[in-house]
Amino acid sequence: MNITVIIAASLRTFTNRTPEVRLQADTVREALQALTDEYPEAARGLYDENGDLRDFVSIYVGDRDIRSLKGLRTELQEGDEIYLIPAIAGGACESVISTERMKAVTIEEKEIRRYSNHLQLKELSIKGQKRIMAGHVLVAGIGALGGVVAERLAAAGVGTIGLADAETVTPESLQTQTIHSTRDVDRPRVSSAKDRLKKLNPQVTAVVHQEKLTADNIEDILADYDIVVDASDNFVSRYLINDACVLQEKPEVFGAMYQTEGYVTVLGGKDSPCLRCLYPSPPPVGIVPTCSASGVVNTLPGILGAMMATEVIKLLTGNGEPLIGRMLTVDIWNLRYHMVHTAKDSGCAVCGTSPSIRAVQDMDYEDFCGLREDPNEEPIGSIDPEELARRLENNEAITIVDVREPHERAIHKFPGTLIIPIGQLARRQKELDPGIDTVFVCKEGKRSILAIRTLREAGYTGPMLTLKGGFDAAAQIIFPNEGAWL
Ligand SMILES: [Zn+2]
Incomplete structure (x- = not known):
């Protein structure tokens, strides 16, 4: 069988920095034998002096750990990929909290009861809990994911939790953002989040940063924190937070979700790849809608947020195996988990x-995220909902194209x-009349920009406008008498 062995970055010293080795093998044992024949040094990394496989190296065939299969006797299929992923338990994951800071924390009598679940756990115990209490963690974005992370961290006893967000609570956010209540x-x-955290655990300090993170303020804001949790919902913030964390050498716990799927990983630490290593540039505007534009199952942020908070606790305490060099993908609808290996890009x-x-x-x-208008691009015009309502009422000739999804x-x-x-605009452009205005409608106004760019590229020359704010902004203005939408 033709097999590819994928070598984790930290094991590549044994393979002359080669990340992938293609070889022939019918079982995992044969594959490792072929690997060590080619790279004799690799045997030192994989086996101990007794010839037993070292237990800090996990071996996966596809996404299955061979310990859950037949171990080294696991049979391989044509095209299988074997991942060699070193476990990073113990020494390899250092706590981000220094011993001095840990020692400076005292656990009082009443806190022994409050934190007894962690204190009893051998993985955490007193030292781990003290490190949690000494920790300063910034949560960027207090929506669905960030809210869950902040609540879990507050209950865990994280000393200082920074809350960075510039938005207000909306009725449609209540289904997913359980940190906020109806009255908020x-x-x-x-x-709203600060109040909730104070109620949950008065011993925690919640610091509010009620502003959008920008290149001008992010360095100062991050300076006081040990770890940053990126729970933002737009690519501008995500790349900004990533770059600031890399430059300040701070680990970043990253979580993202879309409808029924999500990702969790740790970025930007000393040995971990950053967001740009994985995705050098963001997708074009409108291709990946935000949660508010695409919907999300309301249990998903609970699952992902709890995982993200767990990553924070592991990084604070230097325990467990953080998702460094690995990314967990979760599809809760079909209940599939997949661990993918992530690597630092030397050209990042x-x-x-x-x-650079x-x-x-x-x-x-x-500009990097495609939100600033390109000076060479013809500006994309828009129409206010009020203006569109007036033109419809006057029966003016106008074409309205709805580019929203069927649901x-x-x-x-x-x-x-x-x-x-x-996806059908280019080939169906004949249905449009280039002699009159065409107005594009999506949910929030972003996908309409993509629609116009798509048609321009396809050679359509008629006048095109986006409906400002999309259907969300226009519904009450254009159809004021239709209270019930369902
Ligand atoms: Zn990078």
């Missing part, structure tokens, strides 16, 4: 060997529109 609607999310723009980004001020994040249209209909998914 219209309050700043950071204030921020953490590579010759980085040496300060966050070097970057225009809006979005099922909730909120926009009668009298042409329904064309973005």
